[in-house]
Amino acid sequence: MARQVNGKRVLVVGLARSGVGAANLLVRLGAHVTANDAKSAESLAPSLNRLDSAVRVALGSHPPELFFSSDLIVLSPGVPHDTPLLESAAGRGIPVIGELELAYSLVAEAAGHGRRVPGFLAITGTNGKSTTTTLLYEMVRQANYRAELCGNIGTAVSETLLAGDFFAPDALLQRAVDFFVVEVSSFQLDTIVSFRPSGAAILNITPDHLDRYHGMDAYAASKSRIFENQSRGDVLVLNADDPYTPQMDARRKALSVSPDVYYFSTKKKVRGAYCLDGRVVFSFNGVEHDVDPAEFRIRGAHNRENAMAAALLALTAGCGMDAVTAALRTFGGLEHRLELVRELDSVQYINDSKGTNVGAVMKSLESFSVPVVLIAGGRDKDSDFRLLRDPVREKVKALVLIGEAAAKIGDAVGDLTQVYFESDLKAAVNRGHACADAGDVVLLSPACASFDMFLDYEDRGRQFKALVQGL
Structure with missing residues (x-):
C-alpha cells in the first residue's frame, strides 16, 4: 500500500479525527491528498488546524468530479459507505476503503x-x-x-x-x-x-x-x-x-x-x-x-x-x-462510563454519558440496587425506547428528560414513573437533585446521541460533572 499510494491522487472524505489522521498519513507516504467534507471551514476549524499543509481541502459539498478523478477514496467512519456518489465511484473501479x-x-x-x-x-x-x-x-x-x-x-x-x-x-x-x-x-x-x-x-x-x-x-x-x-x-x-x-x-x-x-x-x-x-x-x-x-x-x-x-x-x-x-x-474504568462524580447528602451522582443507546442504559441500570433518578434524552438513533420499560419499572423512581428525543422516550415509558421534561442539562441536574433522597443515585445515562445539544458525549459528560460540582 505504501508504494501503491506514492504519487497517486487520494481523496479523504470526512474530516473528523480518522480523516485527519488518514490524510496526514497519506501525505507522509507521498500521495497527492485532497480532504473533502460537506461542513464549513468554520465548523471544521479544529480539524483543519491539524491537517498537514500539503493537503488540499474542498469543503461545503461533495463534487462528483473530485470523486471520479481520484485513484483511491478513503472514508472516515462517520461517512456512510453506500451513498449513490460512493457507489458510482466504486462502479468506475475506484477503490473505496476506510481509515x-x-x-x-x-x-x-x-x-x-x-x-x-x-x-x-x-x-x-x-x-x-x-x-x-x-x-x-x-x-x-x-x-x-x-x-x-x-x-x-x-x-x-x-x-x-x-x-x-x-x-x-x-x-x-x-x-x-x-x-x-x-x-x-x-x-x-x-x-x-x-x-x-x-x-x-x-x-x-x-x-x-x-x-x-x-x-x-x-x-x-x-x-x-x-x-x-x-x-x-x-x-x-x-x-x-x-x-x-x-x-x-x-x-x-x-x-x-x-x-x-x-x-x-x-x-x-x-x-x-x-x-x-x-x-x-x-x-x-x-x-x-x-x-x-x-x-x-x-x-x-x-x-x-x-x-x-x-x-x-x-x-x-x-x-x-x-x-x-x-x-x-x-483498572478502575473510564471517564463517562458509570463514573462517580460526587456524593452529596448521601446521594451519588454518576456520569454515564457514554450510554448512547438503549442497551447501554439497560446494562447501567442493572448495576444499581438503590432507587435511581435517571437523566436521559438527546438525539434519537431510531431507537426502540420501549425496551427500557422493565428496567425503568424496576429501578427508576424519577425520569428527567431533555433533548430532541424527550417526547419519544416519555411516550415509551412515561406511564411507569414520575417524568419531568427539562429544557437543558442544568435544569435536569437541578431537577435530579430535587428528586433524590438519601441513598439514591442520580444517573446521567442518555440512551441517545449528544449532537442536538453538545459537541459529543464527552462534552455532555463534562458539562454534567461541572453542574454536579456546582450544586
Missing part, C-alpha cells in the same frame, strides 16, 4: 516484506468496547508487551502510526511494537477489505445506529465482519449469552473461516470464561484459573463480561494469568 483498512494494509505490507510486525487485537460490539479495549491494553502492558491503544477509542490507527514515527523512506514499522489494541466500530468494519486481527472479540449486539442500518440483521452482519478474514492461528471471542451469537457462529461457518473460538458467559459453563459459584473461571489450554470478581476494581455485571472478554484475548495472545489479574485489580 482502519488503510492503516492495517500498511502494517500487513511490512509483513509481506519479511518484517516482524505487531498483531492486531480488535474489539467490537454495541456496548463496553472502550472499557474492554483499555482493560485489554492494561493486561498486555502488565505482561511486559509493547502495545499501542488506538482505533474508535479516540486515537485513529493512522495517527498512531504517524505519532510513533513508524515510517522511514523505505521501511515500515521501524519501532518495535508487539500489539495494536484496537477498538473497532461497525462503521469502520463496513469499509474493510483485508483487515485480519490475530485476536478479535464481539462483546454484544443490541439495537444501535438503526438510523444508518436497515434493521438489526444488517447491523449484526456489519459487526460480524471483524472475523471474516480470520484463519487458523487467529482467535475469536464471543458472548455465549448474547442472542445474536448463533448468527455469528452460522456466518463464521458459512464463510469457512476457522479461528480458534472461545466464549464467555455469566450463565453457563463454556470453553473460555464463565461464572460458577460466585467466581469467574478461565479455562484455557487445559488449565482452569478461578478469580473472585470482588477483586475486580471495575464493578457491575456488564463489567464482569467485559473483564472475561479482555482476559480471554490477553491469555490467548500470550499474557500470563498474573498479568491479567494484576490489571483487573488496578
